[in-house]
Amino acid sequence: MDFDFYLSTMWSVLKALPLTLEIWFFGIAFGLIIATGLTWLRASGYKLGEYFTRAYVFVFRGSPLLVQLYLIYFGLSQFDFVRHSPILWPILRDPMYCTIVAMALNTAAYESEIFRGALRAVPVGQIEAAKAFGMSAFTRFRLVTLPIALRLALPAYSTEIILMTKATALASVVTIMEMMGTAQKIQHDTFRPIEVLTCAGVIYLLLNLSIARLFAWVEHRLSPHLRPPPEQSRLAEPVPEVL
Amino acid sequence: MSANVAAAAQAAPSSGETPAISVKDLRKCFGDHEVLKGISLEAHKGDVISILGSSGSGKSTMLRCINLLETPDSGEVRVDGELIKMKRGRDGHQMPADIRQVERIRANLAMVFQSFNLWSHMTVLENLVAAPTHVLKRPRAECLEQAEVLLKRVGIWERRNYYPPHMSGGQQQRAAIARALAMNPKVMLFDEPTSALDPELVGEVLRVMRSLAEEGRTMLVVTHEMGFARDVSSKVMFLHKGEVDSVGEPKEMFARPPTPQFKQFIANFNK
Numbered sequence: 001m002d003f004d005f006y007l008s009t010m011w012s013v014l015k016a017l018p019l020t021l022e023i024w025f026f027g028i029a030f031g032l033i034i035a036t037g038l039t040w041l042r043a044s045g046y047k048l049g050e051y052f053t054r055a056y057v058f059v060f061r062g063s064p065l066l067v068q069l070y071l072i073y074f075g076l077s078q079f080d081f082v083r084h085s086p087i088l089w090p091i092l093r094d095p096m097y098c099t100i101v102a103m104a105l106n107t108a109a110y111e112s113e114i115f116r117g118a119l120r121a122v123p124v125g126q127i128e129a130a131k132a133f134g135m136s137a138f139t140r141f142r143l144v145t146l147p148i149a150l151r152l153a154l155p156a157y158s159t160e161i162i163l164m165t166k167a168t169a170l171a172s173v174v175t176i177m178e179m180m181g182t183a184q185k186i187q188h189d190t191f192r193p194i195e196v197l198t199c200a201g202v203i204y205l206l207l208n209l210s211i212a213r214l215f216a217w218v219e220h221r222l223s224p225h226l227r228p229p230p231e232q233s234r235l236a237e238p239v240p241e242v243l
Numbered sequence: 244m245s246a247n248v249a250a251a252a253q254a255a256p257s258s259g260e261t262p263a264i265s266v267k268d269l270r271k272c273f274g275d276h277e278v279l280k281g282i283s284l285e286a287h288k289g290d291v292i293s294i295l296g297s298s299g300s301g302k303s304t305m306l307r308c309i310n311l312l313e314t315p316d317s318g319e320v321r322v323d324g325e326l327i328k329m330k331r332g333r334d335g336h337q338m339p340a341d342i343r344q345v346e347r348i349r350a351n352l353a354m355v356f357q358s359f360n361l362w363s364h365m366t367v368l369e370n371l372v373a374a375p376t377h378v379l380k381r382p383r384a385e386c387l388e389q390a391e392v393l394l395k396r397v398g399i400w401e402r403r404n405y406y407p408p409h410m411s412g413g414q415q416q417r418a419a420i421a422r423a424l425a426m427n428p429k430v431m432l433f434d435e436p437t438s439a440l441d442p443e444l445v446g447e448v449l450r451v452m453r454s455l456a457e458e459g460r461t462m463l464v465v466t467h468e469m470g471f472a473r474d475v476s477s478k479v480m481f482l483h484k485g486e487v488d489s490v491g492e493p494k495e496m497f498a499r500p501p502t503p504q505f506k507q508f509i510a511n512f513n514k
Contacts, residue, residue, distance in 0.1 A: 123360075123363075125356060125358055125359075125360035126360055126361075126362055126363065128312055128356070128360060129354070129356065129360035129361070129362065130362075130374075131312060131349065132310055132312060132349055132352075132353070132354040132356075132432075133349065133350065133353065133354075133373075133374035133378060133422075133426065134346045134347065134348075134349040134350030134351075134374065134378045134426075135346070135374065135377065135378055136342075136343075136346055137342075139377050139378070143362075143373055143377060144362055147364050148362075148363070148364055151364065223364075224406060225363050225364055225406030225407070225408055225409070226408070228409075229405065229406075229408075229409030229410075
């Protein structure tokens with residue numbers, strides 16, 4: 001085993017981690033904003049809003065993210081009006097922006113479905129109780145519906161965030177030198193795919209491990225009511241070994 | 244028959260004071276099924292009215308129409324003399340004209356549900372404080388103080404920091420009653436408060452309700468507890484197929500059932 005090569009590859013790939021995290025962060029941040037809008041549109045009760053969100057989810061969940069990324073980066077620049085638009089062109093000629101746009105649009109489709117399911121799973125009785133105590137629609141949403149729905153959405157949402165972490169690797173196909181792009185360059189230069197891809201794989205694994213732990217912690221903090229009650233958990237603790 | 248009784252019920256308490264709750268000719272359909280066929284009811288301050296009836300008789304629906312959890316198709320509901328304003332929606336159905344008014348009135352009509360409906364992500368104490376602070380805008384410290392007093396009263400103060408799923412049904416229902424009391428409501432609505440409880444837990448909830456009746460609270464209680472209806476309530480109302488079959492003083496009603504339907508109903512319970 002060539003430890004020096006492993007170490008230098010690890011270091012080179014790690015130097016691209018900030019770029020990966022940047023794509024990841026802005027992708028999920030904008031994705032969350034779009035998903036919130038879509039969820040609201042879907043729940044608003046307007047037929048037009050419902051048709052739009054259904055079509056949106058159909059398109060962005062139904063086609064590969066790679067196809068969407070290619071269409072946005074290579075496809076849209078074919079249109080004259082895009083190239084001459086002072087707003088669109090600065091965004092769509094930049095591969096970094098294109099990746100973020102593609103990821104945000106794609107993840108928003110999944111997330112809006114996650115949120116829709118979570119909202120529907122909030123027990124009707126608890127919302128009714130909030131109504132019966134005179135809470136306004138906004139107070140009801142803030143104190144009862146939203147907190148319950150967020151806890152219900154968290155497990156599926158964390159999975160989606162992990163999928164997005166892995167999806168950042170697609171940025172390499174539109175010339176971005178994030179971790180995957182960097183790894184591929186080293187691989188082409190050295191013809192040592194096993195070592196290089198193992199390094200990249202290990203970093204993605206550790207990254208996702210920490211994301212999963214973070215979400216598990218948040219979930220634990222937010223759901224004391226879903227754990228066994230205090231006495232039971234005390235009983236469940238192992239008996240200390242005396243011997 | 245039922246029309247006479249309804250008219251009598253309206254005419255009887257003509258003491259001149261404004262009834263706490265007054266319901267007139269309430270009607271409600273679910274699809275083709277007419278659940279309420281013109282129900283009238285008057286509750287004065289201090290009344291404890293037990294509403295009896297077999298399942299499907301419309302008793303829960305009637306209660307839920309009073310605080311607009313169900314929207315009646317026609318008829319009027321007055322709380323403390325104030326008419327809940329209704330209007331016709333575009334689909335021809337009735338709907339509340341002023342949702343702010345409905346919210347204000349609901350805050351005066353605390354409800355206790357069959358399945359408790361405590362907010363599961365809040366501790367018992369938070370459950371008691373949520374509505375008074377956010378709806379009545381009372382200071383939090385004051386609400387917390389009152390909440391502890393109420394929890395002591397219903398006997399679950401030790402569980403104040405528990406989450407509802409960690410408590411027995413009886414404890415949850417007592418917490419729900421305390422949550423209702425925290426609103427200082429003018430009228431309390433009970434929708435089958437003991438029907439979801441294990442038999443051995445019914446007693447603890449009924450004891451709390453009895454003490455509320457004794458301190459003169461105005462209560463509308465939809466129930467299957469014949470003992471409570473007979474011994475605690477000041478008036479019994481029997482619904483049959485969406486109509487008021489009979490209304491009366493409990494001892495009298497149970498001793499001499501005024502209609503064959505009511506006789507049949509209590510006979511089934513004594514079996």
